[in-house]
Amino acid sequence: MENKLSNRVKVIPPSGIRKFFDIVSEMKDAISLGVGEPDFDTPWHIREEGIYSLEKGKTYYTSNAGMLELREEICHYLKRKFQLDYDYKTETLITVGGSEGIDLAFRALINPGDEVLIPQPSFVSYEPCAYLAGATPVIIPLKVENEFRLTKEEVEAYVTEKTKMLVLPFPNNPTGAIMEREDLEAIAEVAIKHDLIVLSDEIYAELTYGDKHVSIAAIEGMRERTIIINGFSKAYSMTGWRMGYAVGPKEVIGPMTKIHQYGIMCTPTTSQYAAIEAVKNGDPDVEEMRKAYNGRRKVMIEGFRKMGLACFEPLGAFYLFPSIKETGLTSEEFATQLLHEQKVAVVPGTAFGESGEGFIRCSYAYGIEDLKKAIERISQFVEPRIS
Structure with a gap:
């Protein structure tokens, strides 16, 4: 059957994240820093609301776009948190995780041959989803000397007459980089100048450790050309619930809903x-988890710096992206040898694009004792290679 498969599907590589997760799952006494999943249980009051809905027999289909009450609460949340105004009836779509929202946005907007600018290192789904939609992905390598932020000059250098969309993946997975208001204002100038659509993935918007997150849709002239992707997995520790959403102009959300209607029906x-309860009453839970991540973040940064590996300070998400160039190993070699010698799983930077070579991604969404053990084991691995 192999020769019957779609050529597009055949050339897409499997996720570099899952490879190491699958190995470590069968390794006794191993510590995984590989998967970007909160270690907190979904808060009880959120779980309870889901349980209560089942007990009451509320198991019917909802509107394709999602329950009106949920969409309305999401719009209230975006207003009070990020000063964003969206109509819950026409500009909001509930998706199966943020990942479905990304896929829908590409499929609703892309024609064959359109170019999509994708800064990397970044989340593994952007490039294959753009490609499957018929786009030509154009990669913008982000630089550690810029703290992995995207600059106006970098976007300008890669724009052509075929460019239709820019992916804006901040706060960033895997680097933990953020974009501040002045950074976004500079990017907005380029987007407006070249009439670009921006796909802004803001799934980590609640997890910042300096200034509060700013959405590019809040910059003048950008609301009408921005699709925001967000969800409940990271901030509310609801990964398995598969709850995401997209907001943007009704001219785009409508077609996205149409595709969702045929492929998914409803979330x-x-x-x-459960998501209604989360967005209405989950602020204290989010803050508690954010404070815990911040403490772990500081421990991890100090640990890597003490062992002699350069690590810029990430101000978003729950990842570190330290350089391992001092060891003389490639990212893949480092991750593979570390796993087998010290039983610690990290993800090679190259899983997030070629510009990730020389780096590894470490998630600190794990218990503090496991993180301290992992740092000790990584230090034992690194010390003889850089001394």
Whole structure:
């Protein structure tokens, strides 16, 4: 059957993240820093709302776009948190995780041959989803000397007459980099000048450790050309509930809903009831988790710097992206040898694009004791290679 497969599917590589996760899952006494999943249980009051909906028999289909109450609460949340105004009836779509929202946006907007600018290192789904939609992905390598932020000059250098969309993946997975208001204002100038659509993935918007997150949609002239992707997995520790959403101009959200209608029908009803409770009453839970991540972040930064590996300070998400160039190993070699010698799983930087060579991604969404053990083991691995 192999020769019957789609050529597009055949050339897409499997995720570099899952490779190491699959190995470590069968390795006794191993510590994984590989998967970007909160170690907190979904807060009880959120779980309870999902359970209650099942007990009441609320297991029917919802509107394709999602329950009106949930969409309305999301719009209230975006207003009070990020000063964003969206109509819950026409400009909001509930998706199966943020990942479905990314895929829908590409499929609703892309024609064959359109170019999509994708800064890397970044989340593994952007490039294959753009490619599957018929786009030509154009990679913008981000630089550690810029703290992995995207600059106006970098975007200008890669724009052509075929460019339709810019992916803006901040706060960033895997680097933890953020974009401040002045950074976004500079990018907005380029987007407006070249009439670009911006796909802004803001799934880590609640997890910043300096200034509060700013959405590019809040910059003058950008609301009408920005699709925001967000969700509940990271901030509310609701990964398995598969709850995401997209907001943007109705001219784009409508077609995205149409594709979602045929492919998905609606997101799980139980998850939608839980999500209503999360967005209405989950602020204290989010703050508690954010403070815990911040403490772990500081421990990890100090640990890597003490062992002699350069590591810029990430101000978003829950990842570190230290340089391992001092060891003389490639990212893949480092991750593979570390796993087998010290039983610690990290992700090679190259899993997030070629510009990730020389780096590894470490998630600190794990218990503090495991993080301290992992740092000790990584230090034992690194010391003889850089002394």
